[in-house]
Amino acid sequence: MLKEMRIGWNPSSLHKRHHVFVKVAVSFLLLGLACRLFFSDSIKFSSSSPVVETDTVTESPSLSTSSSLPVQVPSSGDLLANDSRPFPNAECDLFTGDWVPDPSALAYTNASCHAIEDHQNCMRNGRPDSGYLYWRWNPRDCELPRFDPEKFLDFMRNKSWAFIGDSISRNHVQSLLCILSQVEQAVEVYHDEEYRSKRWHFPSHNFTLSVVWTPFLLKADIFEDINGVSSSEIQLHLDKLDETWTKQYRNFDYAVIGGGKWFLKTAIYHENNTVAGCHYCPGKNLTELGFDYAYRKALKSVLNFTLNYGRKAFIFLRTTTPDHFENGEWFSGGTCNRTAPFKEGEVDMKDVDAVMRDIELEEFEKAASIRAENGVILKLLDTTRLSLLRPDGHPGPYRQFETFAKDKNAKVQNDCLHWCLPGPIDSWNDLLMEIINRGTH
Ligand SMILES: *[C@@H]1O[C@H](CO)[C@@H](O)[C@H](O)[C@H]1NC(C)=O
Ligand SMILES: *[C@@H]1O[C@H](CO)[C@@H](O)[C@H](O)[C@H]1NC(C)=O
Ligand SMILES: *[C@@H]1O[C@H](CO)[C@@H](O)[C@H](O)[C@H]1NC(C)=O
Ligand SMILES: *[C@@H]1O[C@H](CO)[C@@H](O)[C@H](O)[C@H]1NC(C)=O
Ligand SMILES: *[C@@H]1O[C@H](CO)[C@@H](O)[C@H](O)[C@H]1NC(C)=O
Ligand SMILES: *[C@@H]1O[C@H](CO)[C@@H](O)[C@H](O)[C@H]1NC(C)=O
Numbered sequence: 008m009l010k011e012m013r014i015g016w017n018p019s020s021l022h023k024r025h026h027v028f029v030k031v032a033v034s035f036l037l038l039g040l041a042c043r044l045f046f047s048d049s050i051k052f053s054s055s056s057p058v059v060e061t062d063t064v065t066e067s068p069s070l071s072t073s074s075s076l077p078v079q080v081p082s083s084g085d086l087l088a089n090d091s092r093p094f095p096n097a098e099c100d101l102f103t104g105d106w107v108p109d110p111s112a113l114a115y116t117n118a119s120c121h122a123i124e125d126h127q128n129c130m131r132n133g134r135p136d137s138g139y140l141y142w143r144w145n146p147r148d149c150e151l152p153r154f155d156p157e158k159f160l161d162f163m164r165n166k167s168w169a170f171i172g173d174s175i176s177r178n179h180v181q182s183l184l185c186i187l188s189q190v191e192q193a194v195e196v197y198h199d200e201e202y203r204s205k206r207w208h209f210p211s212h213n214f215t216l217s218v219v220w221t222p223f224l225l226k227a228d229i230f231e232d233i234n235g236v237s238s239s240e241i242q243l244h245l246d247k248l249d250e251t252w253t254k255q256y257r258n259f260d261y262a263v264i265g266g267g268k269w270f271l272k273t274a275i276y277h278e279n280n281t282v283a284g285c286h287y288c289p290g291k292n293l294t295e296l297g298f299d300y301a302y303r304k305a306l307k308s309v310l311n312f313t314l315n316y317g318r319k320a321f322i323f324l325r326t327t328t329p330d331h332f333e334n335g336e337w338f339s340g341g342t343c344n345r346t347a348p349f350k351e352g353e354v355d356m357k358d359v360d361a362v363m364r365d366i367e368l369e370e371f372e373k374a375a376s377i378r379a380e381n382g383v384i385l386k387l388l389d390t391t392r393l394s395l396l397r398p399d400g401h402p403g404p405y406r407q408f409e410t411f412a413k414d415k416n417a418k419v420q421n422d423c424l425h426w427c428l429p430g431p432i433d434s435w436n437d438l439l440m441e442i443i444n445r446g447t448h
């Protein structure tokens with residue numbers, strides 16, 4: 008299984024790691040504040056920021072919509088043919104496949120779902136093309152059923168589910184809320200002061216859904232103001248988990264845990280109550296340990312915690328999410344104006360993502376090989392490669408309402424990391440549901 012999932016990219020070598028570090032270091036040296044756009048919660052970005060001055064968008068993309076869709080839509084009869092696929096459904100690798108056109112109605116829109124955050128509400132914000140909405144993830148060797156919100160909610164009666172991580176986890180929970188809103192509207196029952204962690208209840212199903220903001224999963228002292236401007240280095244405690252999520256953990260029957268991107272930031276690493284080193288802290292006379300060192304420690308203790316906590320939970324480890332900045336990075340005018348998916352082989356995973364996913368797969372395998380005698384179910388939600396094929400699924404310049412309404416040449420920061428809603432991230436929920444179905448057979 009592990010071998011299959013690795014097809015298409017090379018495990019990173021030491022040389023590569025070094026290379027990654029250099030790239031990342033340079034980025035952060037040049038950048039400073041700009042990372043607030045993607046990593047901070049309070050995504051407020053001034054259009055006068057120097058970061059956007061080299062933005063390369065010169066005109067509003069006016070690309071065709073449904074007319075660009077290929078017309079060969081496989082019939083469901085083909086997909087369900089019972090003898091043409093080498094693996095029966097329960098065995099097949101869900102994460103290897105292609106995106107296929109799917110003109111069927113959307114599960115929700117900006118009008119039917121009110122949970123969509125402004126910055127990911129591409130329809131409302133005026134994104135002109137809509138072809139990106141009509142694709143379905145099709146695993147090579149089996150059929151992936153569409154998420155069935157009715158069945159899901161019935162199954163989740165009296166249960167509690169959490170998404171634990173950074174802003175991608177929030178992106179993901181909003182997708183799930185929107186899909187479920189076809190059956191029942193959630194009632195928000197809790198939010199923290201900054202609206203980063205939230206909890207909802209579905210009264211007719213007594214189902215509780217949470218998103219828990221813990222960008223490192225570890226205990227971290229973060230000195231960022233409301234605009235994400237950092238006044239001091241992050242102090243990251245590599246041997247302490249963040250109590251924001253561990254304190255609530257006993258309440259969760261299901262959890263999707265994911266992270267990664269925050270580990271690229273400058274941080275001072277603590278272990279055993281002493282400073283052990285850092286990631287990218289020039290002038291500090293500390294040992295550079297590399298983000299991969301910290302990320303591996305984090306995943307090790309997260310997985311160890313879930314396996315030993317003594318709660319029979321169903322845990323997903325979600326792999327890192329790729330970005331699609333082209334012609335620049337997120338701080339140097341990178342854009343993502345493609346309007347259709349890539350095919351397998353048309354795109355390579357960025358080095359940083361390859362290193363992260365490598366660590367995720369290795370630590371997952373180690374944890375999964377420890378027999379969970381306590382009934383913990385640990386699954387990999389390996390969305391990295393299938394998401395990599397969707398450069399068309401990001402807000403790009405449409406992270407604000409009517410970006411180009413006043414000035415069609417407006418220069419704006421692009422978001423090529425988070426996902427439009429509706430959008431490709433909805434398929435992550437199809438995968439969750441299928442894995443749960445299999446896990447409970
Ligand atoms: C996409 O953006 C690039 C610059 O980043 C530009 O050269 C290209 O023409 C754009 N394509 C479309 C279809 O707008
Ligand atoms: C499966 O295939 C066999 C022959 O290959 C056929 O007789 C049977 O009807 C098929 N079953 C379904 C559910 O399509
Ligand atoms: C949804 O987006 C469309 C444009 O695609 C817009 O006309 C409409 O006002 C939006 N609805 C809401 C409720 O935001
Ligand atoms: C849910 O909880 C209620 C009250 O405790 C109980 O009556 C009901 O049988 C439970 N339903 C399921 C599916 O567990
Ligand atoms: C709702 O579910 C919780 C468990 O998550 C259970 O303790 C409670 O009794 C349920 N309430 C009702 C009204 O079913
Ligand atoms: C932490 O301290 C203990 C006792 O001093 C030592 O055995 C251990 O190796 C230390 N761990 C790290 C990671 O430094």
Ligand SMILES: *[C@@H]1O[C@H](CO)[C@@H](O)[C@H](O)[C@H]1NC(C)=O
Nearest residue numbers: 282283284290291292293294
């Ligand atoms: C850097 O740290 C080392 C060991 O901790 C110390 O010997 C050295 O003097 C320090 N250099 C500077 C410039 O502070």
Ligand SMILES: *[C@@H]1O[C@H](CO)[C@@H](O)[C@H](O)[C@H]1NC(C)=O
Nearest residue numbers: 307308310311312314315316
């Ligand atoms: C794993 O978790 C157990 C129980 O919480 C703890 O005693 C142990 O020290 C942990 N091991 C590691 C390597 O973190």
